[in-house]
Amino acid sequence: MDELLNDFIAETRDMAQALSGAIVAWETAPGDRERLAEIFRFVHTVKGNCGFFDLPRLEKLSHAAEGALAEVRAGTRSADTALVDAVLAVIDRIGELVQALETGEAVASEDDEPLIAALSGTPIVPAAPGAEDPPESEAKKAIRSIRLSVDLLDRMMNAVSDAVLARNELARRLRDAPRDIAVEAAFERVSACIAEIRDGITRTRMQRIDSLFAGLPRMVRDLAAELGKQVRLEVDGGDVELDREMIEMIRDPLTHIVRNAIDHGIESAEARAAAGKKAVGTLKVSARQTGNQISIEVADDGRGIDGEALVRSARSAGLLSAEQAERLSPAQKLALIFTPSLSTAEKVTAISGRGVGMDVVRANIERIGGVVDVDSRPKQGVRLCLRVPLTLTIIPALTISAGGQVFAVPRSAIDEILRVGAIRIDTVGAAEIATIRGRRVPLVGLATLLGVAADVADENQRIVLLKPAGGDAYALAVDAVHDHEELVVKPAAPAVMAAGLYAGTTLADDGSPILLLDPSGIAKRAGITLAESELHQVLRDTTEEAEAERETSLLLFRTLAGGRCAVPVMLVERIEDVPAGAISFGAGKLRVAIGDRILPLAGCDAAPAEGKLRILRLTDGISEIAYGFAEVIDIRAVPLDLHPAAAPGEVAGVALIDDVQVELLDPHWLFAAQGDAASETGAQPVCALPEGDPWMESMLRPLVESLGYRVVAAREGVAADILILSEEGEAPSPVKAGQVVRLRARRDASASDDSIYRYDRAALIGALSRRAANGGGHD
Amino acid sequence: MTELLLIARLGGRRIAFPASSIEAVVELEGITPAPCAAPHVAGLAALRSRVLTVIDGLAALDLSRAGAEGRDAVVIPCEGHTYALLVEEVEDVIAADAPAAPLAAPVGAGWDRVAIGTVEIGADLFLLVDPYLLIAGPAANAA
Numbered sequence: 001m002d003e004l005l006n007d008f009i010a011e012t013r014d015m016a017q018a019l020s021g022a023i024v025a026w027e028t029a030p031g032d033r034e035r036l037a038e039i040f041r042f043v044h045t046v047k048g049n050c051g052f053f054d055l056p057r058l059e060k061l062s063h064a065a066e067g068a069l070a071e072v073r074a075g076t077r078s079a080d081t082a083l084v085d086a087v088l089a090v091i092d093r094i095g096e097l098v099q100a101l102e103t104g105e106a107v108a109s110e111d112d113e114p115l116i117a118a119l120s121g122t123p124i125v126p127a128a129p130g131a132e133d134p135p136e137s138e139a140k141k142a143i144r145s146i147r148l149s150v151d152l153l154d155r156m157m158n159a160v161s162d163a164v165l166a167r168n169e170l171a172r173r174l175r176d177a178p179r180d181i182a183v184e185a186a187f188e189r190v191s192a193c194i195a196e197i198r199d200g201i202t203r204t205r206m207q208r209i210d211s212l213f214a215g216l217p218r219m220v221r222d223l224a225a226e227l228g229k230q231v232r233l234e235v236d237g238g239d240v241e242l243d244r245e246m247i248e249m250i251r252d253p254l255t256h257i258v259r260n261a262i263d264h265g266i267e268s269a270e271a272r273a274a275a276g277k278k279a280v281g282t283l284k285v286s287a288r289q290t291g292n293q294i295s296i297e298v299a300d301d302g303r304g305i306d307g308e309a310l311v312r313s314a315r316s317a318g319l320l321s322a323e324q325a326e327r328l329s330p331a332q333k334l335a336l337i338f339t340p341s342l343s344t345a346e347k348v349t350a351i352s353g354r355g356v357g358m359d360v361v362r363a364n365i366e367r368i369g370g371v372v373d374v375d376s377r378p379k380q381g382v383r384l385c386l387r388v389p390l391t392l393t394i395i396p397a398l399t400i401s402a403g404g405q406v407f408a409v410p411r412s413a414i415d416e417i418l419r420v421g422a423i424r425i426d427t428v429g430a431a432e433i434a435t436i437r438g439r440r441v442p443l444v445g446l447a448t449l450l451g452v453a454a455d456v457a458d459e460n461q462r463i464v465l466l467k468p469a470g471g472d473a474y475a476l477a478v479d480a481v482h483d484h485e486e487l488v489v490k491p492a493a494p495a496v497m498a499a500g501l502y503a504g505t506t507l508a509d510d511g512s513p514i515l516l517l518d519p520s521g522i523a524k525r526a527g528i529t530l531a532e533s534e535l536h537q538v539l540r541d542t543t544e545e546a547e548a549e550r551e552t553s554l555l556l557f558r559t560l561a562g563g564r565c566a567v568p569v570m571l572v573e574r575i576e577d578v579p580a581g582a583i584s585f586g587a588g589k590l591r592v593a594i595g596d597r598i599l600p601l602a603g604c605d606a607a608p609a610e611g612k613l614r615i616l617r618l619t620d621g622i623s624e625i626a627y628g629f630a631e632v633i634d635i636r637a638v639p640l641d642l643h644p645a646a647a648p649g650e651v652a653g654v655a656l657i658d659d660v661q662v663e664l665l666d667p668h669w670l671f672a673a674q675g676d677a678a679s680e681t682g683a684q685p686v687c688a689l690p691e692g693d694p695w696m697e698s699m700l701r702p703l704v705e706s707l708g709y710r711v712v713a714a715r716e717g718v719a720a721d722i723l724i725l726s727e728e729g730e731a732p733s734p735v736k737a738g739q740v741v742r743l744r745a746r747r748d749a750s751a752s753d754d755s756i757y758r759y760d761r762a763a764l765i766g767a768l769s770r771r772a773a774n775g776g777g778h779d
Numbered sequence: 780m781t782e783l784l785l786i787a788r789l790g791g792r793r794i795a796f797p798a799s800s801i802e803a804v805v806e807l808e809g810i811t812p813a814p815c816a817a818p819h820v821a822g823l824a825a826l827r828s829r830v831l832t833v834i835d836g837l838a839a840l841d842l843s844r845a846g847a848e849g850r851d852a853v854v855i856p857c858e859g860h861t862y863a864l865l866v867e868e869v870e871d872v873i874a875a876d877a878p879a880a881p882l883a884a885p886v887g888a889g890w891d892r893v894a895i896g897t898v899e900i901g902a903d904l905f906l907l908v909d910p911y912l913l914i915a916g917p918a919a920n921a922a
Binding site for chain 2: 162403405450451452490491492493494495496498499500501502505506507511512513514515525
């Protein structure tokens, strides 16, 4: 309240000063209508302002003067000297009182009655001596405030913004330059100073929202009286601060909303009583700061907004088709009040039907980056919420690139930043939908929207998940995401704003211009109008398609034991019949000989006595396993719904296929279990042994082969991984060998000998195994 | 009585602007595009710490945008925004000999909308153009 009083005092004093000339002129020419008008305006304003403060003396005085002057204006009274004197005396007294308000002194003369009486024509009683003093008596306290031109403030604000930009550029250069502690310390000091100045200037631009709310009690009182309603006003949060420019822009919309509430919202006392409500309606206006937004709420307990009536109105105005009307949610119906030229008021009253509809209110709020929401319960009331950004000038933003150009996105609208690869994108008709952790949102490509070519391939783009204030979430695909910055944003020229995509312009650290994107504008331009239900319907269809892909192709067969089993078709290389004789138990496992290979055999315990056995040749790409079975049942593609087995084993689990339980083989387990015996179809390492050496042939060869080598005779032109020679032998040339191992007959080795004693099993196996592991094979 | 005029060349013609409406003449180094803005907007540029809205003079006349060759720009503040009007060349600032004469006849497609008179200086006759009408671009005067 103090600040308001100061404003009033300053304003009144200024007006009085400005008026001094007019007063003198009027004194000499009381018939001058213009002077009269000026003086009238002064007392009228003082009287008006007095309404907010408890200043009965001032109110009485100014009211009296106003009345007298009004009569002169109306011509029912002439401005004779006596009247002029009386008016001037009152104005002097007003000046004194205002001065006293400021300094806290008591006014010399307490008695205003003579002055007021003089206005009505009775002769003036000589004023008390105190009145002769000039209004500007020596103040005990210094004047506490100054009035400042907004232009000057703007200049300062611009200069501070420039300082912030210059500081940012300096920071960049310092980062690139070699470190100098002294320079950095000085920079920190400058930085801190600039931050402090910026803070101070921002506060000069900020004003308490009280200046908006202060006019409300009067307006509500007058309106209610005019309309014959009883309204009680509750105001809350007046100490919330807002940029002055913003306050001015909210003033009209707020006024309109309040007027609407009283005119259309709050019912007459009788109607309220009939509805079981208290006769006096309540209008609650409150302001709150949350994060970097201010929300102003106007709530009334009137009759509420009739969504159906709005729909009917829109239908009859041809703005809505029947089916569109069907699909509107309750919230959307309420939102119809923002449609231009739509009104359900029975008559357009002089109060709220001046053509400044809710659409204009919304447009004005949106122009400053705010939103308007409406909520209503029939017969219970309406709540309108205005949300505006905290400051017009410095906005936290994220810089991004699209089509080789850098843009900025207000951070308040950003939900998340993701990679394209991390989400699923479906194309529905011409639109793209992104699924982000189960949540489906429309996808907009920024480069495409702007009509420029994206710099980066689709799959490398980044996704910015946006939720514009009051709008629906959507995903914006951009080429790259850069940095979080605090940007000084200034409005863009109308020709640029006409695009509907931008919220303003700013300068990058390097001084180049950057456009700040408007998330709601982008959504609108991209035509994101899919209603929630439409979205879901469309996606249900695509999801069903996707699920069809998750089926597995299975080969169903009957096992030798008579049960039903299945294995993924892609593992089956071939189905063959093998003679019973090819199956034998050897080296600890059941094996089957096929061609020149021996495969481990699973699926049966022993070879059949006679006849043939049908086998599946299962492959993992490298090795093969044979699986004996009785007969093939079918090949089916089914979605797998597996009930896992209790313990790891040949059977992975049980699934229901065609209402019959089927065991699923666990190929991984099979291959792992048979692994060491699985015959490798890949190339084997080669070992060359000299021909005609009986010891090598009978003693060495089996050992070498058991280690997986293919043994060849060491002849001319043979390539081998390893060549084993006896001590005395010579390498028949040319045998290309990866390694030559020499064997000696004697146990003891001479010092310079690197040969291996031929019965040193460990060393032999060591050399051969190493080579087998390292080498591949020669073909 | 005599007014200072800025003489420039645009679309092959020598035209004059009232110097009082012009803040400066600059050579733009780079123009940042403003996608989807009005067609006569060439983009944005920076002048010290201010963002300028760059207007392509030829496009503003609704004449073909033949890729303005000149980089000279005339800086014009208007309604709280600062514009840079691209012209082919800025020639001079001269004082007019006499006040401008009203247009006697149509001056040509595109120019009719922005020309407000003719000025005689020595032996030369210049078309006097209202810079604000020019900046507003073709659409603004569609009515």
